[in-house]
Amino acid sequence: MKKETRTKHSQICNNLMNYIYNHIDTDINIDELCIDYGISKFHLHRIFKEEFGKNIYETIKSIRLQKASTLLITNKQSTITEIAKMCGYSSQTSFIRTFKERFNMTPKQWKKGGYLTYSTEILHMSKSALLSDASFHEVHPTIVKLPSMTGYYMRHNGYNRSIKQTWEKLQVWTMSNEINEYAQIGFHHDNPILTPLNECQYVACVVLKKDKHHFSSLPSFTIPKGIYAKFHVTGVYGDVLKLIQYVYHTWLVNSGYETTTHPSFAIYHKNHFLSEDGAFDLEYYVPIQLI
Numbered sequence: 327m328k329k330e331t332r333t334k335h336s337q338i339c340n341n342l343m344n345y346i347y348n349h350i351d352t353d354i355n356i357d358e359l360c361i362d363y364g365i366s367k368f369h370l371h372r373i374f375k376e377e378f379g380k381n382i383y384e385t386i387k388s389i390r391l392q393k394a395s396t397l398l399i400t401n402k403q404s405t406i407t408e409i410a411k412m413c414g415y416s417s418q419t420s421f422i423r424t425f426k427e428r429f430n431m432t433p434k435q436w437k438k439g440g441y442l443t444y445s446t447e448i449l450h451m452s453k454s455a456l457l458s459d460a461s462f463h464e465v466h467p468t469i470v471k472l473p474s475m476t477g478y479y480m481r482h483n484g485y486n487r488s489i490k491q492t493w494e495k496l497q498v499w500t501m502s503n504e505i506n507e508y509a510q511i512g513f514h515h516d517n518p519i520l521t522p523l524n525e526c527q528y529v530a531c532v533v534l535k536k537d538k539h540h541f542s543s544l545p546s547f548t549i550p551k552g553i554y555a556k557f558h559v560t561g562v563y564g565d566v567l568k569l570i571q572y573v574y575h576t577w578l579v580n581s582g583y584e585t586t587t588h589p590s591f592a593i594y595h596k597n598h599f600l601s602e603d604g605a606f607d608l609e610y611y612v613p614i615q616l617i
Contacts, residue, residue, distance in 0.1 A: 333543075338363050338370070339377035340481065340545040343385075343527075347515055348550075350389055350587055351414050356382060379483070388525070390414050391428050393587045394421070395520045398437045400574060401584040403617045406433045412587060444520065445571060451523045452486075454564025462572040467555040472611070474551040477511060477531035478544040485518045485526040487563070490599040492530045497600070499544060500532060507535040510594040511549075517590075519571045531591075552588060554611040555581070563604040566592070573612055583614040 341363070346354060360367045374382050394413040401409060410421035410433075425433050431440045449455045478499075482492040493510070500508060513529035533549070540546075555577075559569060570590070578585055590612040598606035 335373045336377060337545050338365065339374050342370070342374060342382070343378070343481070344547050346386055346389060347589070350386075350393055351412050353414065353416070354386055386414075387424065388428075389516070391425060392516050392521050394425065394433070395429065395436065395441065396517050396574065396585065397587070398433055399441055400578040401617075402579065404584070406437070409433075441520065442575070445575065448519055448522065449567055449571065452564065452567055455567040456564075458562075458564040458568050460561050460565040460568045462557070462559060462569050463576070465557055465559055465572075467557045467577070469553065469614070470556050470611075471553050472549075472551055475533045475549040476546055477533045477549055478541060478546050479513075479529050479531035480544070482528045482530060483524075483526075485514075485523045485528050487599070489528055489530065492528075493597060493599045496530050496532055503541060503543075505532075505534060508532040509535070510597050511591050512594065512597075512599075513589050513591045514570070515589045517570070517574065519567060519574065549591075550588065552586075552613050553615070555583070555614050557610040557612075558608075559610065560596075560605070560607045561598075562606070563598045566598070566606070566608075569610060573610065578612070578614075581614075582617060584617050586613045586615055588613040 342359065345359065356367060356370070360370050363370065371382055374385075378385065390413045394409055397404065397409045397412060398406070404412070406422075407418045410418050413421075415421040422433055425436070429436060429440075429444060436444075480492050480496055482489050500506075509532065511531045511533060513531060515527040515529060516525065518526050531549075555573075557569065557573065559565075561569070573590075574585075590610065592608045592610050594606065594608045596605060596607035598604050
């Protein structure tokens with residue numbers, strides 16, 4: 327396959343993945359998207375499977391369930407029907423059935439505390455998280471409003487130390503284009519404390535401080551403006567999962583806020599995937615809204 331063709335296919339698939347995440351609360355019409363992309367449905371399914379290793383409809387189903395699993399914990403005032411609708415389900419019956427197939431419990435059982443066992447099993451997949459004795463209960467966030475930003479990114483399948491390779495590729499890209507001033511942002515499109523770590527979609531992204539050009543060599547997306555709780559923390563590799571668990575299972579539940587289907591992300595001042603000592607200095611942002 328020619329490099330130009332491979333790049334075009336990758337951009338189409340990344341655009342589709344971004345669309346799915348941004349419109350997970352809607353009825354996603356693949357036929358209409360094929361017309362927009364100027365590609366046949368068969369061809370779109372084929373190149374998506376080649377790019378991400380799974381088909382489009384299974385991807386949509388997985389993302390819907392992952393978003394719902396988070397909202398059932400954090401959005402205490404929302405009913406199961408309302409959460410199902412927020413994640414694109416028109417039928418509560420269908421939602422309950424597919425949720426039970428994925429998590430081996432009903433949404434009601436999950437909401438009442440079943441998620442704690444599931445999340446603990448996820449953290450046991452990470453030896454670094456198990457060894458971490460970090461506690462973030464004394465960390466208090468500040469509430470901020472962020473403007474929209476344009477980021478250039480690379481996707482990484484799985485949440486593990488191999489993310490370093492993706493960040494190194496991004497470094498090569500910035501050096502090759504003589505980009506010296508930029509922010510490094512890691513997006514958790516899938517909640518890594520509720521999604522098996524090998525299934526997580528992580529996005530390594532750079533936001534240029536002086537973006538006067540459009541670089542077509544990498545896909546780009548717009549990070550939406552919004553209101554976030556910002557946690558400024560330091561630590562070492564393995565502590566991040568403990569931080570995310572605290573934010574979603576403790577802080578959000580007792581904060582008086584709810585979260586949304588938008589992803590959380592970290593802005594790195596020191597990136598533990600790149601630092602020699604595995605240490606980080608980051609600001610973790612979680613989208614919030616009033617109950």
